Amino acid sequence: MEDSYQTILTSLKSRFQFEVQEFRGDISLVIVPEHVVDICRALRDEFGFEMLVEETAVDYWPQETPRFHVVYGFRSIANNLLLMLRVPLNGNAPSLPTIESVYPNANWFERELWDMFGIRFDGHSDLRRILMPHDWEGHPLRKDFPLGYEEVQFSFNFKEIDERKPYAKS
């Protein structure tokens, strides 16, 4: 790990609880949801991470709890650094404070996460679906959301699958 990261981490360590992960040169801090806004503000104002480049989530259902991890990526252009944050979130309807007040472009990233994962961002100014139609049901990137395909019918289960098909209902 480079020295520049080391100084940032030591300084952050005195104020926040986190765990450091390093994989292939990417450094990520695993933090708790309550600290997310404070850490973002510290990163922007004190350590020069002026840009939010990435905000996404991963769904670990059913094999792991906490179910969701929200992943943030911050870039410092002046110091040429990239730092990732990971926030594990429990439950099927999780919520997290928005970081829109610190990085305004989190607005669309968080709308996308609400749309795709059903993660609610408290205090968000405009939490609507962004990519899916506004009356869509479910959150497509969750692992329990089916991809949608035609089930293959064999002779042993032909009837059983046939009864589930939409035309069988009428």
Added chain:
Amino acid sequence: MENIAQSGTTIQDVSFDEVKHLVSQRALDGETILLNMGPQHPSTHGVLRLLLELDGETVVSCIPDIGFLHTGIEKNMEAKTYQKAEVMTDRIDYMNTVGNNLAYCMAIEKLCELDVPPRAQAIRVILVELQRIASHLVWLGTHALDLAAMSVFLYCFREREMILDILEMCGGQRMMTTYIRPGGLWRDTPVEFEAAVRQVLEIFPARIQDYEALLTKNPLFIERTRNIGYLSPQDALAWGITGPTLRAAGIPYDLRKAQPYSGYEQYEFTVPTHTDSDTYARYLLRMEEMRQSLLIVQQALDTLPYGPVRSNNRKYVPPPRSELSTSMEAVIHHFKLWTEGFTPPKGSVYSAVESPRGELGVYLESDGGPKPYRVHWRTPSFTNLQILPLLSKGVFVADLVAIIGTIDIVLGDVDR
């Protein structure tokens, strides 16, 4: 004319109640008019829909509505092996297909610590830079067309065809090539490749001058672009803007220089910047970027090394066809790779390249299986489009068209 705000009806598929808080009180009182622009509109460069609040001809607020081209690529990729998922990456930013392949393959190579031979790296750079020129040509043509300079469009598309011919020569298709593969390239370039690229290098500088002769000092073009769509450097950073739009605001940030990948550190080129940060500055900047790309292609072609174009790591890269008839081990690797696929180690990486529009990042997570567990495309158009409401406050509708053109969005890149 019926007023949308007062009638309380649904406009296409977004109910007005949902976006009520984004328009001013005057719109609710019926003083200003709400107008739908797109998704089928020639100036929105695809299926972008804007809900405009207009006071006469002035834009009071602008609400972008995206998702019309959402194809669920991220979800689909989770259901396919790493090799098969790559085919979908071309379809994300369809103006920068080779660049998407590169971003995806670089993420896999970072995850698997896979080596790429120098020849493959140099060919990657040549193709990506040619594609950058092609993408800028499409931008220039459509941008000028929006501003009523039609002939530029025809010239740009004529020249773009030369570049697409080179891609077809290499990958077999004009656009969706999937030519770059994890660990190298699909195959080596054909013999005519070098001559074709040299021809581009010979012809293009004069052609770029031709476009500039048509536009740079054209009073009508200057009138439509200068001081239109000003973006301050502070706003650009806060809104995560990357690419030419950020550089036109005076911040010399380019991933090819900041974190060189694929051998960019060997080539000499400058990152053009500008300080005016208006539509005209972004035009000048992209024209200069095309020249710099030609310079990179020239250097890469002159120093193109000989050697293999695929990594020798058989756990990830299939063996050459010639080995299949002589080596049992090659047959086993071939069989395993094309049935099960390869299995990268467990972990997650973020890897980014400089696309013609800005930072194109791939967040790739592997659970140790043959299919990507999660792929997120951090696309530059998605983030850059977010400043449209900010830039379009108080401008004329005709200038809004210039602003949409200047941020250079590709809707496939926005919606994924």
